[in-house]
Amino acid sequence: MTRRGSSRARRRTVAAALVGAAVAAVGALPVEGAPDPIRVGPGPVAATLHNGAYTASVRIAPNHGGLVLSTFTVRLRQGGEATEAAVSARFRMPSMPMPQLSLRLSRRGPGLYVGVGRKLTMPGVWEIRLRAAPHGGAPVEFVLIDRVGV
Numbered sequence: 001m002t003r004r005g006s007s008r009a010r011r012r013t014v015a016a017a018l019v020g021a022a023v024a025a026v027g028a029l030p031v032e033g034a035p036d037p038i039r040v041g042p043g044p045v046a047a048t049l050h051n052g053a054y055t056a057s058v059r060i061a062p063n064h065g066g067l068v069l070s071t072f073t074v075r076l077r078q079g080g081e082a083t084e085a086a087v088s089a090r091f092r093m094p095s096m097p098m099p100q101l102s103l104r105l106s107r108r109g110p111g112l113y114v115g116v117g118r119k120l121t122m123p124g125v126w127e128i129r130l131r132a133a134p135h136g137g138a139p140v141e142f143v144l145i146d147r148v149g150v
Contacts (some may be wrong), residue, residue: 006015012086018025021030025040028127035049035050035051035141035142035143036143037127037143037144037145038142038143038144038145039144039145039146039147040060040063040144040145040146040147041063041146041147041148041149042063042147042149043063043149044060044062044063045058045059045060045063045071045144046058046059047144049105049130049142049143049144051140051141051142052140053078053079054076054077054078054083054132054134054140054142055076055077055078056074056076056077056130056132056142057074057075057077058072058073058074058076058130058142059071059072059073060073060120060146061071061073061148063120063146064120064148064149064150065068065120065121065122065123065124065141065148065149065150066120066121066122066123066131066150067118067121067135068118068120069083069116069117069118070116070117070118070119070120071115071116072089072103072105072114072115072117072119073112073113073114074087074105074112074113074114074132075111075112075113076111076112076113076134077110077131078134082109082110082111082112083111083132084107084110084111084134084135085113085133085134085135085137086104086132086133086134087104087105087107087113087130087131087132087133088102088103088104088105088130088131089102089103089105089115089119089128089129089130089131090128090129090131091103091119091126091127091128092099092126092127092129093122093124093126093127094125094127095124095125096122096124097121101117101121103115103117103119112124120146122148122149123148123149123150124147124148125145125146125147125148126146126148127143127144127145127146128141128143128144128145128146129141129142130142130143130144130145
């Protein structure tokens with residue numbers, strides 16, 4: 001390799017490392033307004049999370065690591081009333097250098113959202129961020145730390 005080629009390769013390597021570090025740092029920052037996470041698992045998940053006037057009742061079944069189809073159910077309420085929103089989930093395993101996974105939940109009834117997918121792909125600790133964007137309102141986020149078993 002020429003001197004010029006090795007210099008370019010070094011610059012690309014350094015640039016890639018800096019971009020990777022920046023992406024990792026941004027992913028690790030808490031979202032403003034997000035509540036403290038609720039810890040769940042191992043085993044079945046049935047948890048109620050609060051953020052301001054919003055409440056999300058969350059169920060995950062089964063709560064197993066591997067290439068298993070899991071159902072993620074969220075019942076969203078604002079002040080006791082069912083809330084219509086666009087609901088999605090992001091899954092991240094903080095101990096592993098892997099990309100985060102996402103899932104859009106479909107409306108199944110007033111304030112009821114369900115998504116099915118292979119998202120908890122291995123046992124361990126997962127961060128699950130649920131994001132609800134109520135129609136006509138500001139988005140709200142709920143955070144679970146899920147210890148997924150086998």
